[in-house]
Amino acid sequence: MGSEDPARTYRSRSSRLSSADAGWGCTAKGSFIDLLPAKAPRFSWLRPSVLWRSRNDVLARLFDDPTDDARRRWVAAQQAGGVGRDALVDRTDLDAFSFLLLGDTGEGDKSQFAAVPGLLRAGADTAFMVICSDVIYPTGSVNDYPERFFLPYREYPGPIYALPGNHDWYDGLTGFMRVFCEAPPLPRPEPRPRPFSRAWLRDLLWAKPDPADEAELAAARELRGAPEQRALQPGPYWVLDTGPLRIIGIDTGITGHIDSGQAAWLRRVSAGRKPKLLLTGQPIYVDNEYRPCSIEGGGTVDEIVRDPEHGYVAVIGGNIHNYQRYPVRVGEREIQYVVAGGGGAFMSATHLIGRVNVAGVDEDDFRCYPLRGDSLSFYSHLYDRRLRTRGLLAISPEQASALLAEWLGTRPTREEARRTAVARRTRRVAAILWRLPTRRFFHRWFSEFSDWDEPPFFKSFLRLDVDSAALRIRCFAATGCGEHELDPPLEDEVTIPLLRWS
Numbered sequence: 001m002g003s004e005d006p007a008r009t010y011r012s013r014s015s016r017l018s019s020a021d022a023g024w025g026c027t028a029k030g031s032f033i034d035l036l037p038a039k040a041p042r043f044s045w046l047r048p049s050v051l052w053r054s055r056n057d058v059l060a061r062l063f064d065d066p067t068d069d070a071r072r073r074w075v076a077a078q079q080a081g082g083v084g085r086d087a088l089v090d091r092t093d094l095d096a097f098s099f100l101l102l103g104d105t106g107e108g109d110k111s112q113f114a115a116v117p118g119l120l121r122a123g124a125d126t127a128f129m130v131i132c133s134d135v136i137y138p139t140g141s142v143n144d145y146p147e148r149f150f151l152p153y154r155e156y157p158g159p160i161y162a163l164p165g166n167h168d169w170y171d172g173l174t175g176f177m178r179v180f181c182e183a184p185p186l187p188r189p190e191p192r193p194r195p196f197s198r199a200w201l202r203d204l205l206w207a208k209p210d211p212a213d214e215a216e217l218a219a220a221r222e223l224r225g226a227p228e229q230r231a232l233q234p235g236p237y238w239v240l241d242t243g244p245l246r247i248i249g250i251d252t253g254i255t256g257h258i259d260s261g262q263a264a265w266l267r268r269v270s271a272g273r274k275p276k277l278l279l280t281g282q283p284i285y286v287d288n289e290y291r292p293c294s295i296e297g298g299g300t301v302d303e304i305v306r307d308p309e310h311g312y313v314a315v316i317g318g319n320i321h322n323y324q325r326y327p328v329r330v331g332e333r334e335i336q337y338v339v340a341g342g343g344g345a346f347m348s349a350t351h352l353i354g355r356v357n358v359a360g361v362d363e364d365d366f367r368c369y370p371l372r373g374d375s376l377s378f379y380s381h382l383y384d385r386r387l388r389t390r391g392l393l394a395i396s397p398e399q400a401s402a403l404l405a406e407w408l409g410t411r412p413t414r415e416e417a418r419r420t421a422v423a424r425r426t427r428r429v430a431a432i433l434w435r436l437p438t439r440r441f442f443h444r445w446f447s448e449f450s451d452w453d454e455p456p457f458f459k460s461f462l463r464l465d466v467d468s469a470a471l472r473i474r475c476f477a478a479t480g481c482g483e484h485e486l487d488p489p490l491e492d493e494v495t496i497p498l499l500r501w502s
């Protein structure tokens with residue numbers, strides 16, 4: 001491991017041990033407040049204009065999804081400009097190094113900035129950072145990059161690479177390709193669709209990319225203008241090859257699959273038993289479900305991951321805004337499947353995840369952040385505030401933890417919750433929350449439309465330490481409290497031996 005590791009000096013604090021370290025009862029907001037721009041808008045998914053600008057998601061699902069064709073055109077244009085077929089970033093000079101990884105960052109509001117001071121501290125010595133999915137909400141516009149990418153991460157000293165999520169595709173990936181690949185907008189595809197055809201109708205309604213405000217973009221680039229901060233990546237999917245580990249990032253577009261050309265590339269760059277880490281916009285195991293990620297024309301990404309000749313040790317995906325880890329046995333091996341989408345946007349509930357049993361993973365081996373009890377308590381407070389029920393719907397973290405442990409047949413990880421008996425009131429309130437119409441659907445959409453602008457934020461980021469012997473993955477919390485910025489709670493840690501596979 002690298003000799004300097006600021007994250008090592010931290011005391012062992014975690015929301016698994018105390019509700020204070022989950023950020024409940026936080027008295028002093030962190031210094032992230034000072035990083036916010038003076039005119040920071042309060043990002044809200046409830047605004048009709050935001051939903052209208054995001055309409056390409058609905059159009060891609062209703063009509064034929066144009067993403068695969070658009071991606072082929074982007075990749076062809078990159079290759080015509082001199083990018084190699086393997087889309088390789090060669091960092092084989094790195095032998096023992098660390099990097100940061102966070103997903104679903106770009107709301108540009110307090111929940112995004114709340115993660116910044118902690119990651120700057122825990123990642124001070126890291127070689128680079130990767131943003132995994134949804135770099136810019138709501139539509140990936142090039143004109144939102146100044147406030148939602150360059151400004152928040154202006155102090156991060158290394159280069160930043162990224163993978164697009166569905167939101168980055170809502171402008172046809174134009175903003176993403178401009179910022180990360182310095183690619184000009186694509187010309188309109190020819191031939192145009194036949195009038196009144198499905199493709200014609202889709203194109204008519206399709207939100208077009210914003211033209212770049214060149215002066216503002218140039219000024220924003222200066223915020224991360226130091227030579228060691230600059231990064232130029234080959235395209236929307238890429239290989240970052242280091243000495244001990246090959247890191248491969250795929251682009252799953254709007255609907256969560258990959259095109260046949262990308263699959264052929266993925267098979268090619270996955271060949272050989274050098275240890276590999278797959279990064280994706282769509283996690284393969286999430287919410288106790290298996291989503292293997294289909295390939296245009298047949299097959300799945302997970303088949304490529306599971307092939308023992310490919311040497312994959314872990315898969316990390318964004319898109320769901322929390323942290324989850326599933327250690328899955330695949331033959332003689334164990335592959336770590338991780339969700340890491342807690343980097344900035346609203347928190348996706350974890351209390352809806354039932355007792356884990358997918359792919360034979362035992363509940364005791366599953367990890368998530370926030371803990372389910374904290375998630376239920378958070379949402380109970382959110383419902384209470386939104387529905388103006390003056391505390392009637394609020395459940396304390398201890399009560400929520402004790403109740404969830406009872407439902408799941410587990411023991412609370414926190415001593416304080418173990419000593420708590422579940423009150424009748426808690427059961428009644430939880431039953432009300434659970435009886436809201438079409439329970440899962442309602443919760444899912446309420447979760448989608450629930451911004452929270454004060455601590456605890458339950459945001460998270462990963463620090464990965466790599467050398468020839470092992471890959472260590474640690475999930476750190478960003479609560480938004482001042483004390484946790486200096487000493488981010490450690491929510492999960494796993495060390496994967498690499499020697500056996502190489």
Ligand SMILES: [Fe+2]
Nearest residue numbers: 104134319345
């Ligand atoms: Fe997202």
